[in-house]
Amino acid sequence: MRYRLLLAGLSALVALLFAVSLLVGPAALGLTESLSALFRGQGEAVVLVMREIRLPRAILALMVGGVLGLSGAAMQGFLRNPLAEPGLVGVSSSAALGAVIALQTGIAASFTLALPLSALAGAALSVVLIVALAGPRGGALALILAGIAISALAGAGVALVLNLSPNPFAAAEIVFWMMGSLADRSMTHVALAVPFMLAGAALLLMLGRGLDALTLGEDAAESLGVRLGRLRMVVILGTALSVGAAVAVAGTVGFVGLVVPHILRPLVGARPSRLLPAAALGGAAMLLAADIAVRVIAPDRDLKLGVLTALVGAPFFLHLIWRMRRLEA
Amino acid sequence: MSVCAKVSKAVLVAAAGLWLAASAGLTDPAPRRVVSVNLCTDQLAMMLAAPGQLVSVSHLAADPQSSAMATEARAYAPNMGQAEQVFLMRPDLVLAGTFSARAGIDLLRRLGVRVIEIPPAATLDDIPGHLRIIGQALGRETQAESLAAEFEASLDQLKINAPPARAALYYPSGYTTGAGTLADAILRHTGFSNVAADLGLAGGGNLPLERLVMAGPDVVVTATPYPGASRAEEILVHPALKAVQSRAGSAEVTDADWICGTPHVLRAVRAMAEAREALGGPRLTQRQEIR
Structure with a gap:
């Protein structure tokens, strides 16, 4: 009962933030004007602003936030490690490397799906590495160290590729790939990324029962009929699909997958199967809020999303480490 | 000392x-x-x-x-x-x-x-x-x-004295140039007013795509993308900008002729003068008839 209430509350929050996201922007539009343009297509220029500029941005914030929260919860459940998160362990930056390579080699221009597929490949490679290096028995230290190494390597790769680009704007965009932004995204990007994100999210949401069993330990889980090999495959594929597509269009936004599951875990009785949908909704709410905030704080400057999520997330991360230290001592 | x-x-x-x-x-x-x-x-x-x-x-x-x-x-x-x-x-x-x-x-x-x-x-x-x-x-x-x-x-020959049509200069990342720039002078010489200057921008600065769409210019002048790819240039193929351009019916592109104050600027002036004539032909004759 309490769980249903939580989901309903989170859904209402997401719906509210989605609406606010549609109503915030540099062109000061009236409320009725924007709504009639959005739903009935009245007012030529206003329709363009609402349907081609603000709607794709709000949809992407919803989806990207959702898959980041969800994949954070799934990774934490599978690795049984509270510090796992696609941004921190290098999955996002590897996806960025894949995306940047596709863009700068021109493959992305020659066939449409090359961009998300290449980002997906980058993400998949790093999840495989993380699971191999810091699998369920790896411990927090191994996970964080592997994550630092993978992030550093992928980040350096992104900077190298962009610095070698013949395009004078490319090098300045290292910031975008490291911090993420939804400025000036269009329905083209929605069409490109959302199907992959939905597929990834569907896979991750299927993990619930397996992750619940895994909380009892690997042997107990296997005796309950959970096939660990299959579970691992689904985690890898689901994370790669959703994070790869998200990064390909929005860049790397960190800490969403860390903060959201942690806030929500006590509210769902620490059951992974319940945490997964809640974390998806919470992630969507967090990213929608961050994307509204960047437009309110600096309307003309394209402040990066990752700046805000890190300002909230990094102190949170320090707090977590502090608490783990006390528990271990 | x-x-x-x-x-x-x-x-x-x-x-x-x-x-x-x-x-x-x-x-x-x-x-x-x-x-x-x-x-x-x-x-x-x-x-x-x-x-x-x-x-x-x-x-x-x-x-x-x-x-x-x-x-x-x-x-x-x-x-x-x-x-x-x-x-x-x-x-x-x-x-x-x-x-x-x-x-x-x-x-x-x-x-x-x-x-x-x-x-x-x-x-x-x-x-x-x-x-x-x-x-x-x-x-x-x-x-x-x-x-x-x-x-x-x-330059005198290419001067167009007509009620100004509205043009917007739009470059990667939504950069544009307003009053007091050479590009603005080219527009004004050829019978255009610069949307960015009308919105109060002097020199260079960013114009969010939303505000450009709302301004509804008659002509959008964009830049040629460089080789390689960049997110900054993706705005030039944004569906909303394409819609504004197709409604305007003319998509002019700036090039090297626009950058420096040399006699080559005349080529840019000529291109814009042609765009203005193509755009405002009927309106120009109408005004002249009224007079």
Whole structure:
């Protein structure tokens, strides 16, 4: 009962933030004007602003936030490690490397799906590495160290590729790939990324029962009929699909997958199967809020999303480490 | 104290003498080894210099995306504009823009090299003046005068006096230029008003795509994308911008002709004048009939 209430509350929050996201922007539009343009297509220029500029941005914030929260919860459940998160362990930056390579080699221009597929490949490679290096028995230290190494390597790769680009704007965009932004995204990007994100999210949401069993330990889980090999495959594929597509269009936004599951875990009785949908909704709410905030704080400057999520997330991360230290001592 | 004053006075006198000697020695005969370190002075110098007088132009001058004289520029040694490289070319005159690397320019002056700095042209009327300044510095006053006169005559011919249509300049990342820029002057000369200037922008700055769409310009002038890919340039193919352009019915593109205040600007002026005529033909005749 309490769980249903939580989901309903989170859904209402997401719906509210989605609406606010549609109503915030540099062109000061009236409320009725924007709504009639959005739903009935009245007012030529206003329709363009609402349907081609603000709607794709709000949809992407919803989806990207959702898959980041969800994949954070799934990774934490599978690795049984509270510090796992696609941004921190290098999955996002590897996806960025894949995306940047596709863009700068021109493959992305020659066939449409090359961009998300290449980002997906980058993400998949790093999840495989993380699971191999810091699998369920790896411990927090191994996970964080592997994550630092993978992030550093992928980040350096992104900077190298962009610095070698013949395009004078490319090098300045290292910031975008490291911090993420939804400025000036269009329905083209929605069409490109959302199907992959939905597929990834569907896979991750299927993990619930397996992750619940895994909380009892690997042997107990296997005796309950959970096939660990299959579970691992689904985690890898689901994370790669959703994070790869998200990064390909929005860049790397960190800490969403860390903060959201942690806030929500006590509210769902620490059951992974319940945490997964809640974390998806919470992630969507967090990213929608961050994307509204960047437009309110600096309307003309394209402040990066990752700046805000890190300002909230990094102190949170320090707090977590502090608490783990006390528990271990 | 008095010794100190005497010494400093002597130094001053000596310095003044040196300066006089140097400037007399350099200005009287035409300079023989001229180096230009700025894309715009590069082009003015290439148009005006006597054969063999210009030794080197900036590396940008050979880039077809920035320079209207990229082919001509290949005949000169390229420089990167650093004082060390330029000084080793033993120039007797350096042409620079006022936005050229300050430290390098100051260093060249301290090393005794004569430097002439030309500000970027902010209006079309600046261009004949810049031609004359460089012509005088190169000892090519006659050539400069005839180019300037030719430019002024062509510019007059291309002037469109019509109720302004609304144009927007739109570059990667939503960058645009407002009042007080050469691009704005080109628009105003050819019967357009600049949407960014109307929205209160002076100089360069960002115009969010939303505000551009709401402004509903008659013509959108965008830039040619560079090779390779960038997120900044993706805005130029954004469906919302494409919709504004298709409604406007004309998609003009800026190129190297728009960047520098040289007579090549006339090609940009001509293109915009044609766009204005194509756009406002019926409206223009209507107004004339009313009169």
